[in-house]
Amino acid sequence: MSHESDATRGPTRRRLVLAGLGSAALPLLSPLSHAANVAEGPETLRIGYQKSSTLMIWLKSRETLEKALAPLKVSVQWHEFTSGLPLLESLNVNNLDLTADVADAVPPFALAAGAQLTYYAIETPSPTAQAIVVRQDSPIRTVAQLKGQRVAFAKGAGAHYLLVEALAEAGLSVRDIEPAYLTPADARAAFERGSVAAWVIWDPFLAAVQRQANARILRDGTKLASYRRFYLAATPYAKRRPDVLAVVYDALRRAGDWIKRNPGPAAAWHAPLIGLDPATVEAANLRRTYQVQAVDAASLEEQQRIADAFAAQSILPRKVTVAASPVWKPV
Template sequence: MSSLSDPTRRRIVFAGMASLGAAALPAITLAADTETVRIGYQKSSTLMIWLKSRQTLEAALAPLKVNVQWHEFTSGLPLLESLNVGNLDLSADVADAVPPFALAAGASMTYYAIESASPTAQAIVVRQDSPIRSLAQLKGQRVAFAKGAGAHYLLLEVLAEAGLTMRDIEPAYLTPADARAAFERGSVAAWVIWDPFLAAVQRQANARILRDGTKLSSYRRFYLAATPYAKRRPDVLALVYGELRRAGEWIKANPGQAAAWHAPLIGLDAATVEAANQRRTYHVQPVDTLALDEQQRIADAFTAQGILPRKVTVAASPVWKPA
């Protein structure tokens, strides 16, 4: 659900780039020795927003004398930039393509959780009346996607499956909003996009899925912490991890209620949100080697494309594991 700014048009450095927007909660009386954990999130951070809306973490962390401060971001990369420069302690989920950019900039981050694979939550779509019926027919066509996003990686894999490369298509680097407009007026032949935009264009514009991420791109969501904080407060990570797991279980067990709650927050109807949620697992689990291996493949693919400025070694990043 997050998109990345064009990395060729910005320096990938962390020097005050992140603009924080705090969502203040009601005042809570705290002991003098209480500290604060600062958590960054996006509108796509369903589980963390669920916990925030119910002050679940505030209640759970109170015995540890930890207060919670919330900061909202419009996309994943500025969120991780703030994490790296010390303005945040924990990050809610970001899409799988985001951490490699932060690591390429030298960020010191600890992976502390993932949502299990949701490969059908992103796909390449065409219009219902499009003559394109196979991936090979993408050759010579104009394809819209967000540069450096997970959709970009999926497109690379889709093209490789068809025996094509980026040189065989005409890339249209567009934000989801601009890509939707271009798709509907027919100025692009295909669009690579993720939920809930995917569910919206299917329901509202009758788009047809040409290929989703099954066996190509897992579309995991990653939760990260500032490494100094992860080392100092593993007890906080353990508690947050447990609450995220419970939130995910509730969302999946109560799809209608969850969609009705979340839809107004992201400006979509509840039916579209429920359709999108059916494709996302919301299953929070420890970070495993499969997830890190795919992070490395994404990083290597973007390095080969010249999108990342240098090679990234994902395995060098710390991983927190629940007891």
């Protein structure tokens, strides 16, 4: 059984820590007791996802996990979020068990807030699936020209890390610009009315603003930010139900394979679900690998580089050690 959740607002210390990091936090989901679920019937797997979570949306639309997990007596609940930080916030306070893909910059923020999370899968790098964009008529031609300019991005997103690295490449830091921490919808509006000089954004929003507003790419992540997307689990759940993680992992891999083999049909399916036209979705999908793999050493090393870069600029409240987090491995 699948449904969208409403939220409750129970404050916790960790919730406030994450909110202080600049997430446009959605209200938290109502906590569910695993023990109660088991006692009353099938256990419930609670999955959080975003509009950019193509593979999980594919599985949700076909009730693939509901069918695959039925023999394990596990039902599924689906909860949609507008960005990655609120999603991990709910994972942190035991309102979710698994997350769909989040950008590579998101987990370090959750770790800095003390989250007990387990890395269980990644999508291989898609560096061109996020970029710094300017309007077509903008006089800005280089990242260095962003100095003193107002730049829109979502704090803690993969776009945030891309901006940090692009500025460093140009001899600048975030202190040299005027940050505008905005959700994709608010940033798009600000970008189009000219109240920000640039916008750092990911697909499918990137493809949409290119096609619909003729945005020009100033710098993408090529040789700068790999943009791996991570799938995460609450560590207590990962320890207790590795069999469920195995089923989800296999389903994600199959979904990724199908979408890459069938770009046209995949875009036609996905477009109405996220309110975009098929051509825009197909353009976005071409920049994403959708290749799901086990978490490897290279991806964790980059996680540490991201955490260190954020800590060095006081974007994270403290240093984190990524290697201290568990990593699930498929059998």
